[in-house]
Amino acid sequence: MFKIQTTEQFRADFRLQLSRGPDLAAFKDVIRHLEKQLPLPPRHCDGQLVGAPGRWCCLVSYDWWLIYQCDIRAGTITLEQTGPHNYLFE
Numbered sequence: 001m002f003k004i005q006t007t008e009q010f011r012a013d014f015r016l017q018l019s020r021g022p023d024l025a026a027f028k029d030v031i032r033h034l035e036k037q038l039p040l041p042p043r044h045c046d047g048q049l050v051g052a053p054g055r056w057c058c059l060v061s062y063d064w065w066l067i068y069q070c071d072i073r074a075g076t077i078t079l080e081q082t083g084p085h086n087y088l089f090e
Contacts, residue, residue: 002035002070002077010079017064017082026061034068034077055080057088065089 006014033040040046046058049067057067065088067081081088 002037002075004031004035005076005078007078007080009081013082013087022064023061026064027066030058030060030066034070 030040030044032038040058044058044060046056049055049057054071055067055069057065060066060082063084065083065085066079067088069078069080070076071078
């Protein structure tokens with residue numbers, strides 16, 4: 001089971017995302033899958049970020065994305081950023 005860590009940027013992004021009234025059940029589902037090293041269901045569009053080795057992104061719910069890094073040796077998942085597509089990718 002992986003240990004979940006967060007960055008300062010993620011914590012700030014998450015507070016902002018909470019103010020938008022998101023579906024936290026979907027977020028908890030993604031985190032549960034990541035912790036247990038289970039593949040995410042296809043609806044989450046999990047994939048590596050192009051041009052950012054070792055970093056992954058997935059769709060939490062409609063227009064809510066999560067960028068994370070997985071360190072298998074350390075057994076950690078670091079949540080780096082979260083938010084809508086236009087905030088993260090443009």
